[in-house]
Amino acid sequence: EVIAYKNRGEKTWTMLIPREVAYGLATITVDDLTNYWLQKAVSEGFNVLEFKYSRKAVEELAYTYAPVLCKSLPDYELRELDVLAKKLKDQLHDFEYEKLYPLIRCGASYHHAGLSFNARQFIEKAFRERLLRYLAATPTLAMGVNLPARVAIINTRYFSEKYMKRISILEYKQLSGRAGRPQYDPYGIVVIGKDVTSLSEAKKYIEGTPEAVGSSLWNDDALRKHVLASISSGETTTLGDLVKFFSMSFNAVNMNSITIEEKLRKTVTMLEELAMIRSRKTGTEVTFTPTNLGMATSWLYIDPVSSFIIIDGLKDREDVPPLYYLSLIGMTPDFADVHIAKQAYEWFEELVTDLEIRGEVPPQSLEYRAKDPNVNWFRGCIIGLILRDWIEEVPERVIVERYGIELGDLGVIKETGEWLVFSAYIITRTARLKRHSDKLEVLIDRVRHGVREDVLDLVKLKYIGRVRARILVNNGIRNVKDIIEKRELLIKLLGEGWGKKILEELENIYTNDVSSKER
Incomplete structure (x- = not known):
C-alpha cells in the first residue's frame, strides 16, 4: 500500500513507497499521481484502475488522461487500439460510441452504471486483457465485477447531500482488493489517496479496523417483504413463530427480543391494513393467513406497498391511458433505486402538474396515502414519461438526451418497467379489476419491445x-x-x-x- 498525501498549501504530492514494492524508493514527490503511475504502466506493461464516486467524475478522469496515454504509448499499440475502438461501433448506439471512441483509441475508458451492457462488457474484457491501460470507475466495479489491475488509485472523498464525505475503511478495503492480478502480477499497488491532506489521514485507512457489517433486513421495506413471504409460505402463522424465525437472523444478535417483537407486531399490523394478510383470534392466540392479494404479492416478490399503490390508484378508475399505468408503477418502492437526473425534476415540473390536472397521471395524493418514504410521485411521472416515449417508438438517443439519463439507466428502466407492468397485471387480475388487467396484458409486450400496439x-x-x-x-x-x-x-x-x-x-x-x- 502506497501512501500519497498533499499537505495543505502544497502543490505536489508526497508518496511513501515500501522498498519491497517498487523501484527501491522510499519517498518521492510528484506533480500528478495518476500521470506518474500511467507512465510506469506504459514502460512496464501493466494497467491502472482509479476509483471515484460519481459518473461525471470518472468521465472527467478518463478524458483528462486519455491524451496523456496517446502521447506515451508506442505507435504500434495505438494502431491496435484504433482497430479495437472501431470494432465497438457495431455493438453500440452511435451517440455512446461517439463518447467512448476517442478514449478507447488512446487506451483509456470510464466505467459506471450509465453505460449500456454491451459497452460495459467490451470495456471489462479489454481492460482484463490489458488492451486498456487506464480505467476510471465508480465503486460498483469493485463490488460486482472481478476486474483487478496492478495499480489501484483510491480517492477517499465524495460529494453527497451538499457535503463532502469520506469513504469508510470497509469500502477502502473492498476497493484495495482490486490491486494485483493473481497469476499475472508479482504484487498489487494501492495508492491512497489523491485527496487526503495528511499522512495520519492516509494511515487511518491502511491501519484502521473495518467497520462492522450491518444488515438491512430490519428496514421497513425489507421486513414487510420477508414477513409476508414467511406467512405466505406457511413457515410462520403466529407472532411467536415470527419472533422465533427472525431471531435466527444475522442482525438479531444485536437486538433484544422485545425490540424484535415490537418491529414484527408493527409489520403484521401494516400488512393487515394493506390487505396482504388476515388475522384470526383462536383462544388466546392470534393466527395469520395470507390473502389472495398477499399470495400474489409474495409470489411476484414486489413490495406490499407497491401492490397497495397499484390497487388504490386503479380501483376507482374506469379508463386510463398507458401513461397513467406507467407512472403508477414508477412511483412504487420497487422503482426507488432507479437513477433519474436531478435536472429532470426542474425540466418537467410544469408538464407533470398539467398532466395531473388532466388525469393522465395518478394524483399526487396517492403518495401521501402510501405513507412510505420510497414512494415518490414525481419520480413516477418522470419514469412514466420515459416509458411512454419508449413504447411510442421514440429513438433511444432522443430519450436519453430528453431526460438527462444514460443508456444503462434506460436499460434498467425498461427491464424494471416490464417486470412491474407484469406485476400490475397479476395484481389487478387478482383484485378482479379486469378492465385494467386486460390493458396491462397488452402493455407488457409493448414495454418489452418498445413499440406501438400495431406492430x-x-x-x-x-x-x-x-x-x-x-x-x-x-x-x-x-x-x-x-x-x-x-x-x-x-x-x-x-x-x-x-x-x-x-x-x-x-x-x-x-x-x-x-x-x-x-x-
Missing part, C-alpha cells in the same frame, strides 16, 4: 425489432401472413440477408408446429 405481431418474430417492424408496417406488412405473401417486398425493404433470415425463421416455426401436432 406487436411482428416484433415477436426473431430478427425483427422495433425499427424493422415500423418499416414493414409503414409499407403494408403487418403480420406473418403479409410477410409470406409479400416476400419480395420484405427483401427489398430489409435487404436480402435479413429478409432471408426472417423467412427461414418462419419456415422453422411452421415445421416445428406441424411436428408437434403430428406427435
Whole structure:
C-alpha cells in the first residue's frame, strides 16, 4: 500500500513507497499521481484502475488522461487500439460510441452504471486483457465485477447531500482488493489517496479496523417483504413463530427480543391494513393467513406497498391511458433505486402538474396515502414519461438526451418497467379489476419491445425489432401472413440477408408446429 498525501498549501504530492514494492524508493514527490503511475504502466506493461464516486467524475478522469496515454504509448499499440475502438461501433448506439471512441483509441475508458451492457462488457474484457491501460470507475466495479489491475488509485472523498464525505475503511478495503492480478502480477499497488491532506489521514485507512457489517433486513421495506413471504409460505402463522424465525437472523444478535417483537407486531399490523394478510383470534392466540392479494404479492416478490399503490390508484378508475399505468408503477418502492437526473425534476415540473390536472397521471395524493418514504410521485411521472416515449417508438438517443439519463439507466428502466407492468397485471387480475388487467396484458409486450400496439405481431418474430417492424408496417406488412405473401417486398425493404433470415425463421416455426401436432 502506497501512501500519497498533499499537505495543505502544497502543490505536489508526497508518496511513501515500501522498498519491497517498487523501484527501491522510499519517498518521492510528484506533480500528478495518476500521470506518474500511467507512465510506469506504459514502460512496464501493466494497467491502472482509479476509483471515484460519481459518473461525471470518472468521465472527467478518463478524458483528462486519455491524451496523456496517446502521447506515451508506442505507435504500434495505438494502431491496435484504433482497430479495437472501431470494432465497438457495431455493438453500440452511435451517440455512446461517439463518447467512448476517442478514449478507447488512446487506451483509456470510464466505467459506471450509465453505460449500456454491451459497452460495459467490451470495456471489462479489454481492460482484463490489458488492451486498456487506464480505467476510471465508480465503486460498483469493485463490488460486482472481478476486474483487478496492478495499480489501484483510491480517492477517499465524495460529494453527497451538499457535503463532502469520506469513504469508510470497509469500502477502502473492498476497493484495495482490486490491486494485483493473481497469476499475472508479482504484487498489487494501492495508492491512497489523491485527496487526503495528511499522512495520519492516509494511515487511518491502511491501519484502521473495518467497520462492522450491518444488515438491512430490519428496514421497513425489507421486513414487510420477508414477513409476508414467511406467512405466505406457511413457515410462520403466529407472532411467536415470527419472533422465533427472525431471531435466527444475522442482525438479531444485536437486538433484544422485545425490540424484535415490537418491529414484527408493527409489520403484521401494516400488512393487515394493506390487505396482504388476515388475522384470526383462536383462544388466546392470534393466527395469520395470507390473502389472495398477499399470495400474489409474495409470489411476484414486489413490495406490499407497491401492490397497495397499484390497487388504490386503479380501483376507482374506469379508463386510463398507458401513461397513467406507467407512472403508477414508477412511483412504487420497487422503482426507488432507479437513477433519474436531478435536472429532470426542474425540466418537467410544469408538464407533470398539467398532466395531473388532466388525469393522465395518478394524483399526487396517492403518495401521501402510501405513507412510505420510497414512494415518490414525481419520480413516477418522470419514469412514466420515459416509458411512454419508449413504447411510442421514440429513438433511444432522443430519450436519453430528453431526460438527462444514460443508456444503462434506460436499460434498467425498461427491464424494471416490464417486470412491474407484469406485476400490475397479476395484481389487478387478482383484485378482479379486469378492465385494467386486460390493458396491462397488452402493455407488457409493448414495454418489452418498445413499440406501438400495431406492430406487436411482428416484433415477436426473431430478427425483427422495433425499427424493422415500423418499416414493414409503414409499407403494408403487418403480420406473418403479409410477410409470406409479400416476400419480395420484405427483401427489398430489409435487404436480402435479413429478409432471408426472417423467412427461414418462419419456415422453422411452421415445421416445428406441424411436428408437434403430428406427435
